[in-house]
Amino acid sequence: DVCSSDLVTRTDTPLLLPGCNEKPGDVVFDGIGRGGGDLVTDVTVVDSFQGFDTIAHSEVQKRTLSVGVAAAAAEKRKRDKRSGPQNDKMEERVRRAGKEFFPVGFETSGASTSQCSTLLKKLSEIAHQRRGHHKAYFILRWRATLAMVLAKKGSEVALQRAYKVRHVQRGHSPEDADEDSGPLLDMDADAFIHGGFD
Numbered sequence: 001d002v003c004s005s006d007l008v009t010r011t012d013t014p015l016l017l018p019g020c021n022e023k024p025g026d027v028v029f030d031g032i033g034r035g036g037g038d039l040v041t042d043v044t045v046v047d048s049f050q051g052f053d054t055i056a057h058s059e060v061q062k063r064t065l066s067v068g069v070a071a072a073a074a075e076k077r078k079r080d081k082r083s084g085p086q087n088d089k090m091e092e093r094v095r096r097a098g099k100e101f102f103p104v105g106f107e108t109s110g111a112s113t114s115q116c117s118t119l120l121k122k123l124s125e126i127a128h129q130r131r132g133h134h135k136a137y138f139i140l141r142w143r144a145t146l147a148m149v150l151a152k153k154g155s156e157v158a159l160q161r162a163y164k165v166r167h168v169q170r171g172h173s174p175e176d177a178d179e180d181s182g183p184l185l186d187m188d189a190d191a192f193i194h195g196g197f198d
Contacts, residue, residue, distance in 0.1 A: 007032065007126060016040060017097055022083070024094050024101060032126065033100030040094050041119065042103045044074040045150065071105030072113045078103035108154040110147030 008030040014021045016028070016038075025040035033039035047070075062069045079101070081090050094101035105113045120139045127133040 007123070016099065017084070017093055020084070024090050028099075032122065033102070035098075038099045040099050040101050042078050042090075042101065043106070044071070044078055044103065045106045045108065046070045046074045047108045047154075068105070068107065068111045068113045071107045071111060073105075075103040075105040075113055075115055078105075106146065106150055108150055108157075110150045112143070112146065116143075116146075 010028045010030070011026060012023055013025075013028050014023060016022075016024055025042040027041045027043065029039040029041065031038060079089065079091050082088060083090065084093050091101040102115065102119065104115045104119055106116065117139075120142055121135075123142070124133065124135040124138040127138050128135050
């Protein structure tokens with residue numbers, strides 16, 4: 001009962017697309033998509049400050065003046081990604097399977113996109129109908145929860161990276177430090193805790 005709205009959800013569900021084991025989404029909400037089909041939600045989290053030294057000045061300005069720009073671009077890449085035997089967009093492939101494809105983007109800062117707002121609004125309406133939840137409170141609660149989860153994980157990663165930089169500054173090889181598991185670590189990784197620097 002994710003989101004306290006009596007929704008049936010599944011994560012990392014295989015066999016959503018005929019003839020392949022590809023997983024087009026991270027969370028599948030049963031029966032709340034267009035036409036009563038499932039809603040296949042593909043979540044992407046991006047670091048809006050990553051690659052600042054390699055991107056155009058105009059893109060740097062966009063990212064610094066407006067939250068959610070990098071997340072919206074990541075959503076678009078997910079939606080436009082082409083794959084499968086006919087090299088179709090993922091959105092089209094999922095639609096042919098009778099489901100709705102719904103990419104949602106977040107930034108490590110906690111910012112989200114209008115797609116996230118649309119999803120939370122939809123979930124709040126279902127929670128109100130099925131459980132009597134207050135719609136506005138439901139949205140505020142889950143927006144804050146999502147932002148805090150992202151901020152916590154981002155902080156853990158920042159600590160790990162700081163530890164690695166310090167490790168290298170002390171003359172140790174980077175290989176001696178723990179392996180980097182990507183921008184937000186592995187999904188099941190324990191929180192990084194270090195007792196401090198000497």
